Amino acid sequence: MDGTAERPGTESGMASEDGFDDEALLARTRAAPVLAGPLPHLDPAAVPDAPGPLFAEWLDEALVAGVPEPHVMTLSTAAADGTPSARVLILRGIDTAGCAYDFAADSRSSKGRDLAANPRAALTWYWPALGRQIRMAGRVDVLDRDAAARDFLGRGARARAAAFAGTTSTPLSGPGEYDEALRAARDLVAAEPDRVPDTHTVYRLRAQEAEFWQADPARFHVRVRYTRRPAPQGWTCGLLWP
Template sequence: MARPLPSFDPQAAPAEPGPLFVDWLATALDAGVLDPQAFTLSTVDADGMPDARVLVLRDVDAAGTGWNFSAAADSPKGRQLAHHPAAALTVYWPQLGRQVRVRGSVERAADLVAAAEFATRSPAARVGALVGRQSEPLGALEEYDEAVAVARRRLEATPGAVAPGHAVYTLWAHEVEFWQGDAQRRHVRLRYTRTGPVRTPEWSRTLLWP
């Protein structure tokens, strides 16, 4: 980390993790970090084996401390969340030497919410979702191209079409950890732990050894 990095004073951190995350995300945007809303979502399958993939953060409920993302309910991650509705979320902004880790329970939103979110996506993203069959075996790339063409014609004919199983999820945080790297290895780690109910939580803060 031989580069200038921002400082982080845990004593000056807010009482709740949501506003701090929003502030760090805004800093990443201002710093020109590539794909600042990309995060790793970790889940477990029915056998307890871990799984992870990179998604895009759709929104943050700073007051209730919920992280929103979308996925196909019939995809591996969707099935895993249906079986075990808990997950971990990890964000890393390398230019800033900052990492955020979130652990908590996951709740699926109503279909009307998912449909409204689907309408905000780019045409290419909607076409891809309408193709579906995520993570299923594919015989040849030409098969995918044909499915994309069919989905594109469907979207052109029915602009309001919503992919079956398109779902919006919220990860309600139980723990949130902020990590600020330091060129001299004097890293700072601050963990928030929820002590109140979901959506209206109270938090305790703990400074951790780096």
């Protein structure tokens, strides 16, 4: 993109020298509907004592409602010096009783390095069609190599090959380098279908805090927060100002 193509909204005449009309873009953005509904209602008096079952219920409802990619979630980490970082990942495991959620990544990636230095993180889901946000935060542990192998070998050959092609989050000279490495990795996976990269890692976030936010089109939002008490005491649960 050279920045000279005409964009919708540039007719306002406010385009800056670089060709971007930020005012028009913002106006169009603000006109996009949000929390329009109809949305489900969350009765705070009816929530379960622990967040795991509520997460399972909401995920089930997201699947039934056809929410696109409800298993995609944002993982937020912080490096040793506090620098934050967030990216989306796929939910790879659910422990409803333990309120723990798994994701898989290369331990050499930025997130892997963050977690090695600072094994705490947050997960966020947002399902717009239902007006629901879920936030979880807590300690992250690395599961054993059996879990990593199960997770990896459960993937299709193309996904497995991508993991062998190169190191996530390191600089790439150009698309050619990636294409060549991916083709070589496909040959490797075909020759050794049971091979698992040493750095493929399954992480488990055990929620210490969990928050469920149910939007309401009239802005009577409901926000429920759970905090884990020392074992075996369960959870405290209360409302927050939305």
